[in-house]
Amino acid sequence: MSQEDDVSKEKARTESSEERDLGVGSSKKRRHEESAPIDFASTSSDDIHYHFPSWVAGGSPAQYVAPRELLAMATALENLELIHEIAVDENFKIPDVPTNPIEKAVKENMYKAFFDLLREDLAKQPPVYTNLLSHIMEIKMLILNDLLLPSHQRLREQIETMFDEERIKESLLEENFDFKQVAGQIIDILLRMCAPARDERIHELRKESDPIKILSGLFEMIELMKNDLTNYQLSKNRAEIENYSARYELREFQKLYTEYPDGPPKVREWICESYELMEKVEKTEEQEIQAKRERRDNEIDEQLLIDVTSKGFVTLVQSENPDPFPETLSLDRGRISRLSEKFLQIIITASSVLVTCGVAGRQIAESEDFKTTLKNHLIVIANDIDEKNLVEKLEAMGEQCAKEAHDTASKVDVVWDEDKTKAVKHQISALADEDNPVRAIVFKRVSEFVESILRSPTMVPNRLLPGLSIVQNELFAFTAKYLRLCEHNRRSYNSLYYEILYKIADDIVVEAASVSATVDAEEVKQDLDEVAEEAEGEFFDGSSNDAASSEDPQDVGLPDLL
Secondary structure, three states: OOHHHHHHHHHHHHHHHHHHHHOOOOHHHHHHHHHOOOOOOOOOOOOOOOOOOHHHHOOOOOOOOOHHHHHHHHHHHHHHHHHHHHHHOOOOOOOOOOOOHHHHHHHHHHHHHHHHHHHHHHHOOOOOOHHHHHHHHHHHHHHHHHHOOOOOHHHHHHHHHHOOHHHHHHHHHOOOOOHHHHHHHHHHHHHHHOOHHHHHHHHHHHOOOOHHHHHHHHHHHHHHHHHHHHHHHHHHOHHHHHHHHHHHHHHHHHHHOOOOOOOOHHHHHHHHHHHHHHHOOOOOHHHHHHHHHHHHHOOOOHHHHHHHHHHHHHHHHOOOOOOOOOHHHHHHHHHHHHHHHHHHHHHHHHHHHHHHHHHHOHHHHOOOOHHHHHHHHHHHHOOOOOOOOHHHHHHHHHHHHHHHHHHHHHHOOOOOOHHHHHHHHHHHHHHHOOOOHHHHHHHHHHHHHHHHHHHOOOOOOOOOOOOOHHHHHHHHHHHHHHHHHHHHHHHHHHHHHHHHHHHHHHHHHHHHHHHHHHHHHHHHHHHHHHHHHHHHHHHHHOOOOHHHHHOOHHHHOHHHHO
8 A cells, every 4th residue: 555545544534533523423413412512511721612513603703803903902092092191181291201110111221231232342353333333323313303393404414414324334444433523413413402401411411431321312312302392392282182182082982882872871871960960950840841841942052061061070070989980081080080089178178177267266267377377287188088088087187177276276365175176176077977067068169169160161250159268279270170171071072962962851851741741631631520520410400401412422522522
């Protein structure tokens, strides 16, 4: 038997064995396997069933996710987060040093290895200049591509001539290359282009004599100048960046939530709750229904949308873990969480000052700088306050309030006893309860102030409500920061909010109309019952007139009346 026949038989046996393993043997065995249950109990790698019948797995081909697709998704998300951060944070700047410690360590180690290799090349006999030449050419290209503007045409030509690669190669081969001269020329160019704040660093680089340190310093200076140029462009084109960010965020968001025709569930729930809060005004039921009917006749105006979203934005900072939290603000969840801490800090601080002044009395409360000094100390104590450490913070704030009230009392000759100290501490500890009267009043007034600014940013109230003036600086700073975030969110998603609000308002109007129709039907039924009773009485009393009795009953029956 030939070797080819042996190979053919072996191949046939292998294929037959694979067919048996895959369940494609005889029809009898196939029917048995299709009717038998599949054992999923085992989880060991040796016992896992890798092949399922088509009635389990379905006929669709296996779906693969390429690594480049995952990288593209990650890059898109990073770009979205970056451009959103630039749009929301008016003070955003590219830092000179990486803020991520891992990134910083990797960069430093790469630079070290990079220049250690260059030092070894230059220390050889004869020296190897290949890497040195590539570094000089890289510096040249960085200046041309990353630092020069299109208007710098003359300087571009000078650099091209000054650092011609062929000329530098020739001087290296002839061993008459002067590195310090070339480095000095590069430093002169950078000095002409850099910001004044970088001049001192460049002058220090000019004094350096070690070629490796000079090259390292040049690369570092170019990176700093690139950051300066980027930050300048960001500040110069911030309005365009914000508009682009709004369009980009909405486009990417719509890609993720195309399967929700009524809008993302949390956004819809958030808008719905905010709308219902807006509707909770002191009206009679008839006025409310009438208002809804009128609203249906008129399209939802921009002010209603602003009012509803303003109410919704305020609810997000009123608690640590707001629910629902709209998907449209997912990128800002951490920022809103930090703002909610500041919101609580303002409320607790203002409440503590009010409580202390109430217990201490007018003479202490109106003494010079008492409220301001007390507020400044309490703000520091409550700097990282949250619901978890609220009781602990209030204890420390109570101690501080009692101490400052006691010290001020001694200055203004007011008697301060232990009972007042206990009263201050007790009442401030009671602020842990959300329903505490003082805290509730301050909470309501702060919320109303923030909401009024979000509704009409240009119409700032002339004065704050009583009790808030002591924390006005903190309240203004908080509101300004939150306003910027909310304005950008509106710029991005107002069209989505409008569609959702229109559907919600329409549903409520239809429901109100249905309720109104039911009420009208009940009233008609009552009237008809009264008419029927009167007719029945007249019939049995024999008081009906001849004309009525001669009419066809169908003409006066209930079906025709209805």
